[in-house]
Amino acid sequence: MNFQHNVSDQYNKIARQYELTDEAIAKKYSFGPSFIRLCKQAPGRRMIDVACGSGYGTRFLAKNCFPKNLMGLDVSLKMITLACSHEKESPLGIIYLLGDVIDFNFSSVKPVDIINLFFPMPSPKKNYY
Numbered sequence: 001m002n003f004q005h006n007v008s009d010q011y012n013k014i015a016r017q018y019e020l021t022d023e024a025i026a027k028k029y030s031f032g033p034s035f036i037r038l039c040k041q042a043p044g045r046r047m048i049d050v051a052c053g054s055g056y057g058t059r060f061l062a063k064n065c066f067p068k069n070l071m072g073l074d075v076s077l078k079m080i081t082l083a084c085s086h087e088k089e090s091p092l093g094i095i096y097l098l099g100d101v102i103d104f105n106f107s108s109v110k111p112v113d114i115i116n117l118f119f120p121m122p123s124p125k126k127n128y129y
Contacts (some may be wrong), residue, residue, distance in 0.1 A: 008100075011076035015054065039065040045113040048073055050101045055083030055094065057118045062092040069110060072096045077129065 042120050043066035049058040052072030062070050072094055083096045097109070106112070 008077070009077045011053070011074075012078040015076060015078035015082055022045075027078065038114065041091045042114060044068045046110060047071070047114045047116060048051075048112045048114060050117045051075075052083060053079045055079075055086050055096065058083065058094055059086065059090075059092060061116060067114070069112075070094045071109060071112070073099055073101060073104060075100045090117075116120055 029115050039061075042061070045067050046069040047061060047065070047067040049061060049073045052058045052074045053076075055072055058070065058072040061067065070093065072080075072083055074083070074096075075098070080096050080098045083094075087094050087096065091104055097104075099105075
């Protein structure tokens, strides 16, 4: 089993429970100086939120940074499904994509100006699982 599939399976299993923690995590980590600098650069820019999960942080970016276009990318189908359901309930113009940033074909989407990653990702070269 490859790294991408393993991570995807893990998040598919815990998607609903993980979503319950999104708001608390985002409130704790989202308001640092680097986030404020990012928001000052974002208006009118194209952004992608990598490892967007259920879309909480992506929706936060849409509401606070005012990008021209905003995409969320995640490896977990269940997380992307949750994000899409939130977008359907309260549209903000976010496009959610299923994929792994490591091998995602960025030429298949509009160019982006800012890539956001709220949380560090483990190296796929190490076996964490």
